[in-house]
Amino acid sequence: MNNQEKLYIYPIRANDQIKYLKSLLDNSQFKISIIIPVYNVENYIRNALNSIIRQSIGLEHLEVIMVNDCSTDNSGKIMDEYASKYKNFKAIHLPENSGAAGKPRNIGIENSNGNYLMFLDPDDYYTEDACEVLYNRIVAENVDIVFSRYVYVFENKIQRCHSIFGDLDEIKVKKIDEEPGLFTIPPSVWTKIFKRSFIVENDIRFPEGVPAQDLTFVVHSFLEANGIVYLNNRFLFNYNRIRDSKGDKGISRNRNKKNLMGMIQAYHKTFDLLKNYGKEEFYPTLFKGHLQFWMDGFIISNTSSIEKRELLETIGFLIEEFNKYDIELNKRYLTPLFNNIVDKRYNDAISLSEIIKNFIETQNKIEKEKNDLQRILDSNKNELSEHLTFTGYIKYKSKNIAYRINKRFKLSINNLYLKLENFSVNKKDRIFKLYIQLQGFNPSTRYDDLTLILPYRKTNDPDREENLDITLNYLSKIGINNIIISEHADVSARNFLTSKFSKLFKSFIVVHTNSNGDLFQLAKAVNRGVDKAKTPYIAYYDVDCLTKKKNINMAIFLLNKHYDVVHPFNKRVNDIVDKKTFIKNYDFNTVKTPEQNRPWADGGIVFWNKYSFINIGMQNEYFTGWGGEDNELMLRADIFNLKQYRIDDTLYHLYHHRPQKRTQNNVEQLQKTRQMTKELCLDEINHWPWVIDAKKRLNVK
Secondary structure: OOOOOOOOOOOOOHHHHHHHHHHHHHHOOOOEEEEEEEOOOOOOHHHHHHHHHOOOOOHHHEEEEEEEOOOOOOHHHHHHHHHHHOOOEEEEEOOOOOOOOHHHHHHHHHOOOOOEEEEOOOOOEEOOOHHHHHHHHHHHHOOOEEEEEEEEEOOOOEEEOOOOOOOOOEEEEOOHHHOHHHHHOOOOHHHEEEEHHHHHHOOOOOOOOOOOHHHHHHHHHHHHOOOEEEEEEEEEEEEEOHHHHOOOOOHHHOOOHHHHHHHHHHHHHHHHHHHHOOOHHHHHHHHHHHHHHHHHHHHHOOOOHHHHHHHHHHHHHHHHHHHOOOOOOOOHHHHHHHHHHHOOOHHHHHHHHHHHHHHHHHHHHHHHHHHHHHHHHHHHHHHHHHHHHHHHHHHOOOHHHHHHHHHHHHHHHHHHHHHHHHHHHHHHHHHHHHHHHHHHOOHHHOOOOEEEEEEEOOOOOHHHHHHHHHHHHHHHHOOOOEEEEEEEEOOOOHHHHHHHHHHHOOEEEEEEEEOOOOOOOHHHHHHHHHHHOOOOEEEEEOOOEEOOHHHHHHHHHHHHOOOOEEEOOOOEEEEEOOHHHHHHHOOHHHOOOOOEEOOOOOOOEEEEEHHHHHHOOOOOOOOOOOOOHHHHHHHHHHHOOOOEEEOOOOEEEEOOOOOOOOOHHHHHHHHHHHOOOHHHHHHHHOOOHHHHHHHHHHOOO
8 A cells, every 4th residue: 555545644844743634624615525546547537537627516625636557647636726726635656557457446445534425437428417416315314325317428419328217206215125126227336425334334346457346346235225216307416338339449449358257256246145134136227237238249259259258157157147037138149159058069159149249330430431531521512501591692603614613513412312212121130130130040060061062173382282182171161061172173082182181071072074185174174063062051172271160150141041042251352471370370460461352253262152153143154264254143143133242351362383374265254144134044054954954953943
């Protein structure tokens, strides 16, 4: 404990005792002690402190205790500046960082002198009457706790926090048992005023070194309190979310392993409190929201698979306890996650969490693009309005100019409206519905219905042969069951391939089509593989390409939900040049080459409903060599309005030298398809011999 922490230990020398007693008399004026934990908030703390200075109760009635948790920015200097300016502001500096707000708050309690305690986070701020309203009520009611609601402050809006109590003006109870619904209110300690003697006498303190310490403190105080008043229609606090939008997140809002594990520790401490007070029946009411909040943080976290498993194993007990009450979650997409954890299927839970994360990221990007479009629309509407007021003046000068101005802006605005409508449909159809449908996802059987078809011709290029080896070993490692190697070559390498790779997979088939000396024909190789596939879903999978396991899982999930085509990447490609480093753990994070945008990239790896693939004509075997066949196939997919999805991720390409082989014939085929209507295209593919043969063999109508 440093000197400032020992500030109120009774001194030995007489002169010091006199000074100490005088300080007690001076401190007796304080109605409220406000405790502020401080860590790296130089951009926000002045606003918080100034909101205290402006309090209608009168600054002279407030003691402000700022506890610096070893900040590395100018926060400490700002604290000292205010402490030197205002005699009732105290700056305490801890010698080393404690890792969370618990210890600074506890030190603040120990050094407080007011009759009542309030708290404030240094990036938030009070309304001007916050202290006065809460103080007057807690004194008038003679209760231990009074608290109110708050608002979220975003860059462009203010939003009220949710309350289950609707339009009720207030909730007043003697004991928490009278209204357990108070446990559902966010346990923000900075929305409350506490009787100081109540906190001290019941030894209510914050857990130290862990996030979510508010929860444990507030639950402990609720369980002990004789009198709680909740002001349901008062909004006295401003919760700053602008900091989040700028990427400047505080410790409690980071979602890494340490933070998530710390939250679990706080949850366990809170659960133990319920047990010690014999109030386990409050567990589902209290923890329903918190477990869902934790799970959302787990989903968006950038933790490794090993860390994820450790986290799930640690929180498993709490989720199992919750599951005993058979209560439906508000966020239904989390239900299968909870079920997998209860059943200890942690790998399945991790796979599902990665799928949900991808949906969330896609939703956020769509929302951002929509907001950007809305800003452009608003700007153009304002500009149009300005031009319209100017129209009358210039009409006699040049009627044609005014007409062109109006037409240009009106067309621009109409186009933007159409784009915004498309974003709304896109978000609703492709994100929200899929989000809810995640309840039906069963990852434990995900690979039985999929066959990967790898077009192949053995070459003398050591890079290409190495790539085949890397790809097949990777696919085996992640658990793929069914592989078809489809050769288009004069001589088959079946014996070599079977002896080297067949033991890696549940089903390993080599299909050989004689090339008769022709160029390698990718389209023909893919189609022969599809003919042999026994599963409802297929993917043509270049031997030089890789995608993450989570993308394969998502592709199968989407195909199960009646999508026709799933692309595991969104026009972005990364070359894996350092293959030796990559294959040590097949870790995509080791790939350091710059990402390339390839707007034309439609192939490499594509997942299909097999019957959709056949019904639109399969790969076009009139293409020679390779190059353009994937683009032509996707043109047909668009013509037939197939349901497609592009996962917002990167395709990884095992580097090799690749000469371009696109022929004039391929260019002509592409141009021909571009000019087709749906009716013409259908008539064309119904005459393709490979389509006729495939439909007969597979009994496709």
